[in-house]
Amino acid sequence: MTINLNELKARIAAADVYALAKRTPCQLAPKLSQEYGRNIWLKREDLQDVFSFKIRGAANRISSLTDAERAAGVCAASAGNHAQGMAAAAAYYNTKAVIFMPVTTPMIKVNAVAAAGAETRLVGDSYDDACAAAIEFAKESGAVFIHPFDELDVIAGQGTVGKEILEQMPRTPAAIYVCTGGGGLVSGVGTWVKAVSPSTKIIAVEPIGATTLKTSLEAGKPIPLNHVDGFADGVAVRLVGTNTLEIAKSVVDECVTVTNDEICAAVKDVFEATRTVVEPAGALALAGLIKQVREGTAPDGDCVVTISGANVNFDRIGHIVERAELGAGEExxxxxxxxxxxxxxxxxxxxxxxxxxxxxxxxxxxxxxxxxxxxxxxxxxxxxxxxxxxxxxxxxxxxxxxxxDRLAKRHLRHMVGGRASKDIDEVLYRFEFPERPGALTDFLVNLDARWNISLFHYRNHGHSTGNVLCGFQIPKGDLAQLEESLAKTGYPMTCESDNIAYAYFLKA
Structure with missing residues (x-):
């Protein structure tokens, strides 16, 4: 597929977003600028009424519906920000919206969508499950399915962020760092910026556990990830869009990946600069810039970062604070x-x-x-x-x-107690499971009862994925049979028996 970027730029220029979206400020961050030796500007999309840039794409797409399409209603799949944008835009344009959300979606986001007037349906453990249900609903009901990032009108709406940045900046920026999941924002911003200011670098920033754009760019085609780290849930996407990838090939100069700890450190930096607590995805672009500055690869001159959203659950804040100093290299x-x-x-x-x-x-x-x-x-x-x-x-x-060391940071520092018996072999595994009611019970029920659990640690961190550390005794050394049993749980697992932290503090 070939996308005409000049045509897409024209769509961005004509995008009908301002009935619902704000022209958010592009603010200089003096303390960050001084610390990192260049002017750092924050494009404050967290200040939208729905606390995210997603209102732009939703508003533009729904504004273009025909009368017949509005009468049929719209539907979408989302774990949060797109859902809230869709609900607000549908209410404004007087059309019914049905939003499919994973069961793991925090209730604060479900309630926000419902409060805006949309119908919510909780389906499956992941975005993919919810998306499949939404597409099926669209076929059966005639409702218009609106993709969160891979439709040109949605991309054009998000592209107004780039248009505003160039209009607001006092000088041509050297680079714009963009938080990236499915690619709607970076492809829209990149399309406008490269047409108007081709010397400005467009740098996509992804979590190291969700590199859907980087992986697909390297392969030259959309490549689904086998596993997605859900920590930065706003960008936890398994497969980049077909349209967004094609656009990104032309407009993205570089992809940067950052760790969860680096994201947490950037959340702290945003708070100290703005006194606003943003969601992990909201601080992703700043984390990428800081990483490149420290590595000596960031461009000189003015750098803009997208602060994409602030839909953070209160119960996640403690975990973010806990990891921020490690991410900043301050602990x-x-x-x-x-x-x-x-x-x-x-x-x-x-x-x-x-x-x-x-x-x-x-x-x-x-x-x-x-x-x-x-x-x-x-x-x-x-x-x-x-x-x-x-x-x-x-x-x-x-x-x-x-x-x-992930095991030490996520589990060991919160554990107390002694060691297992030296007379019985023990193995240690780390599991990830969907953070929904009953998931922990399902995990335990699916384990074969013949295995004695000798260690168990779980903490709720307020996001869509739960993490369990589990030790098992294998008195007869039948490791293969144990792993066959564990595979039946269906949850991703990693053996940690050789982890140095385990050897120091927990192993017999």
Whole structure:
């Protein structure tokens, strides 16, 4: 498929969005600009009435419906922001909207869609399940299905963000960093910007666990991801759009991927700059810019980042705060081995010096010559990790840096207790399951009852995916039979039996 970008630019120029969407400000962030050595501008789409840029695409698409189509109504699938945009636009244009949402969608988003006048239907555990149901409903009812990112009128509506940026900036920006999921925003922004200011780089930013655009660009065609990390749920898309990919091939200069911790750090940066708590996807573009600045690959000059949305659940904020300092390189987590004897603990604390301790975990183990402690300390920059390890080595204290260890950050720091029996083999697995009522029960029910669970840890983080750490005893060494049983749960799993943090604190 070939898309005429000049025609798409004309659609953007004619997009009918301002009956519902605001011309959001493009604000200079002085503190961030000073810290990172270039002017950083925030395009504040979190200030829309539905707290997201998605109102633009929904408004433009529904405004173009014929009278007959409006009478038939519209439908869509979404886990949040597109749903709210659709509901608001449908109400304004007096057409019925039925929105299909995964069962895992937080009720705050479901209620917001219902409050805007749309009918909500909860179907399946993922966007793909909800989308299939919405398409089937459209076939049966005659309602117009509106895709969240892969329709040209939706893309054109999102492209008004790029048009506004160039109109608002005092100088030609060197780069615009765009949060990217299905590609509607980056393809729309890129189409306008490359036509008007071809020297401005368009940089797509994706979570490292949801690189649908990067993967498809490298392959030259849409490639579905086998697994999608749902942390930044606003961009947790399994498959990029056919239209958006074709456009991105022409208008996207580069793709940047960032970790969840880097996203959390960017959420903190946005809060300190604006006093607004944005959703993870909303801070994604800033995380990409900061990463490139630190790596020395960011362009000089004015850089704009899209702050795409602020539909964050209150119960996620604690988790974001917890991971922000690790993501910003302002905290180090490590395991230290000290002699299990009087005075060793004092010696360890002295080796820490005047550093602020963020957490300290230790449990006495009888009959062990050594003790293992899990410690978090505040640091000013990542390079300071080496200084800590060196100061510990001077006191003959062995240290393993766990700052990038997922098991340690997500599970171990919240766990207490002893170790398993040395007489029975144990294996450890990490599972992901949809965060919906009954999912944890289903997980346990589907396990074969012959396996003894020797360790179990789960925390609700307020997003669509739950994470479980589970240990199993295999007295007869029948690992193959255990994994066959675990596969029946249907949930993605990763073996963690060789993880260094497990060996230090939990393994027999």
């Amino acid at each position: 180090m987590m490590f395991a230290a081995t000290i002699p299990e004897q009087a005075g060793a603990f004092l010696n360890f604390v002295r080796a820490l010096g005047q550093r602020a301790v963020t957490e300290f975990n230790y449990r006495f183990a009888e009959n062990d010559d050594d003790a293992h402690v899990l410690v978090g300390v505040k640091i000013r920059q990542s390079a300071e990790r080496g200084d800590i390890i060196a100061s510990m080595a001077e006191q003959n204290i062995s240290v393993v840096d766990l700052s990038d």
